[in-house]
Amino acid sequence: METLVQKLCIWMKDKVTEANAKGIVFGLSGGLDSAVVAALSIRIFPKNTLAIIIPCHSLEADINDASDFINKFSIPYKTVDLSKVYDSFLHLLNDKEKKNSLKLAEANIKPRLRMTTLYYFANKLNYLVVGTGNKDELTIGYFTKYGDGGVDILPLGNLLKGQVRELAEYLGIPNKIINKPPSAGLWEGQTDEEEIGICYNQLDNYLITGKLGNKIVEKKIQDKITKSAHKRTIPAKPPF
Numbered sequence: 001m002e003t004l005v006q007k008l009c010i011w012m013k014d015k016v017t018e019a020n021a022k023g024i025v026f027g028l029s030g031g032l033d034s035a036v037v038a039a040l041s042i043r044i045f046p047k048n049t050l051a052i053i054i055p056c057h058s059l060e061a062d063i064n065d066a067s068d069f070i071n072k073f074s075i076p077y078k079t080v081d082l083s084k085v086y087d088s089f090l091h092l093l094n095d096k097e098k099k100n101s102l103k104l105a106e107a108n109i110k111p112r113l114r115m116t117t118l119y120y121f122a123n124k125l126n127y128l129v130v131g132t133g134n135k136d137e138l139t140i141g142y143f144t145k146y147g148d149g150g151v152d153i154l155p156l157g158n159l160l161k162g163q164v165r166e167l168a169e170y171l172g173i174p175n176k177i178i179n180k181p182p183s184a185g186l187w188e189g190q191t192d193e194e195e196i197g198i199c200y201n202q203l204d205n206y207l208i209t210g211k212l213g214n215k216i217v218e219k220k221i222q223d224k225i226t227k228s229a230h231k232r233t234i235p236a237k238p239p240f
Contacts, residue, residue: 001170005040008155013044015153016128023048025121026130027114027148028077029058030065032168032177033132033156039171040155041130042075050127051077054117056086056110059188065177072174078121082113089113107190111147119150128152136161136203140221141228142196149231160207161200196224 016024024041028034028051041049053066070077089109095102118129131151133143135158143149156164161182168178182192182200193199198217206212206221230236 001167004167005043005170008040009044012040012130012153012155016045019128019152021126021128023050023125023127024130025050025052025118025125025127026132027052027054027118028066028070028075029054029132030062030069030177031132031180031182032173033134033164033182034066035069035173035177036164036168036171037130037132037155038069038075039073039168039173042073047076048127049075050121050125051075052118052121053077053079054082054114055079056082056113062183065174065180069174069177080117082110082117085113086110108144108147111144112150115147115150122152130155131157133157134159134161134164135207136200137192138232139207140196140198140203140224141231142192142224143231145231160204162204 012024016022023045026034026037026041028038038049038051051066051070053063053070055063069075086109090106115129121127122129129150129152131148131154133148133151133154134156137143138154138157159167165178183190196203198221202212202214202217203221206218212218
C-alpha cells in the first residue's frame with residue numbers, strides 16, 4: 001500500500017510541476033474520497049495545500065467531520081458557506097415549473113458553485129484543483145458536469161471504491177469517515193448508492209470482471225456508461 005501512496009504522491013507532484021503551479025486546492029466534504037485526497041496532498045505540499053470546506057445547506061455532521069479531519073492532519077483550510085449564494089441564485093431563476101427533473105437540476109447548482117469557488121482560489125494562488133472522483137463514479141458518470149467533474153487532476157480516477165477505502169485505512173482516515181454512507185450531499189438524506197441504484201461492491205465487481213451474474217444490473221451499469229460518455233470527453237465538434 002505504501003508503494004501506491006508513493007506513486008500517487010509522485011504523480012500529483014509531477015502534474016503540479018508540469019503546470020508550473022505552486023500547490024494544490026480541493027474541496028473537503030467530510031467524506032471518504034476527499035479525505036484520501038487531503039491526506040495525500042498534505043504529504044506532498046505541507047505548506048502549499050489548501051482544503052476548502054464549502055457547505056451549501058450541508059449537514060452539520062459532515063461539516064464537523066471535515067473540521068475534525070483537518071485538525072487531525074493539520075491541513076490549512078478555509079470555509080466558504082455558499083448557502084445564501086445558492087438561495088439567491090434559485091431566486092433569480094424564478095422557475096415555477098414543477099417537473100421531476102427540477103430537484104436534480106437545482107441540486108447540481110451546488111457542485112457548480114463549489115467548482116467556481118475552488119477555481120477562484122486556484123487562480124489566486126496558482127494552485128491546481130484536485131478532484132476526488134474514483135473509477136466507479138467516473139465510469140458511470142456519477143458526477144456533475146462542470147461541477148465536481150471540473151478539476152485539473154484526478155488522483156483517485158483509476159481506483160475502485162473498495163481500493164479507495166483500503167487506502168483510507170492505510171492513511172489513518174478516521175473510521176467514522178470510512179464507514180459513513182457515501183453521499184454527494186445534494187439534498188438531505190441523499191446517498192450515492194440509493195441515487196445510483198447500484199451498490200459500490202457491485203460496481204467494483206463489474207469493473208473488475210465485466211459481469212455480475214445479474215443481467216438487469218449489468219444492463220443498468222452499461223446504460224449509465226453509455227449515456228454519460230459525453231461527460232468524459234471534451235465537447236464534440238464536427239469533423240469538418
